[in-house]
Amino acid sequence: xxxxxxxxxxxxxxxxxxxxxxxxxxxxxxxxxxxxxxxxxxxxxxxxxxxxxxxxxxxxxxxxxxxxxxxxxxxxxxxxxxxxxxxxxxxxxxxxxxxxxxxxxxxxxxxxxxxxxxxx
Ligand SMILES: [Cu+2]
Numbered sequence: 613x614x615x616x617x618x619x620x621x622x623x624x625x626x627x628x629x630x631x632x633x634x635x636x637x638x639x640x641x642x643x644x645x646x647x648x649x650x651x652x653x654x655x656x657x658x659x660x661x662x663x664x665x666x667x668x669x670x671x672x673x674x675x676x677x678x679x680x681x682x683x684x685x686x687x688x689x690x691x692x693x694x695x696x697x698x699x700x701x702x703x704x705x706x707x708x709x710x711x712x713x714x715x716x717x718x719x720x721x722x723x724x725x726x727x728x729x730x731x732x
Contacts, residue, residue, distance in 0.1 A: 638700050641666040644713075646675040646693065649720050651713060654727035660708045663731070665701040669693040677701060678716050679729060682709060689716060706731050 637643060641664040645652040648671045667690055669675050678689040690701035708731050715725040 637666045637698075638664055640664055641700065643668060644677060645670050646677070646715070646725075647671040648673065649715070649723035649725040651677065651715075651725065651727045655730075656713070656727065657730045657732060658706075660706060660731050663703045663706055665690070665703070666698065667693050667701050668698045669695055671695055673717075675715050675717060675720065675725070677713055679703065679706075679711050679713055681711055687711070692717075708732055 642656060642658060643666045644656070645668045647669075665677065667675075667677055672695050674692050674694050676690045676692045678686055680686045687706070688701075688703045691699055693699050711729040711731065713727045713729050714721040717725075
């Protein structure tokens with residue numbers, strides 16, 4: 613009986629920890645919802661340093677979020693996120709400035725899937 617109880621506790625703890633991608637929105641993150649073909653919000657302001665995005669794909673095809681600086685250098689790109697999925701995207705050290713966010717999937721940026729990230 614005691615062995616069974618210990619086993620149940622272990623299962624409960626495992627369930628509570630969950631997978632790395634199975635958790636909810638991380639504390640302090642900026643939620644960005646992706647659909648065809650836009651980011652919502654499309655205008656984002658964040659403090660410099662580490663920025664945590666919570667990317668929610670509410671669309672029907674896969675999307676990502678990339679960031680390029682004013683010199684057109686891409687400084688970060690998220691994982692590809694499947695339709696209906698959500699993922700954390702950490703940018704560890706971003707300097708103050710104005711950046712463009714865009715989706716790297718073919719044709720998406722041209723269809724309007726872009727926005728502005730202002731880092732203060
Ligand atoms: Cu896209």
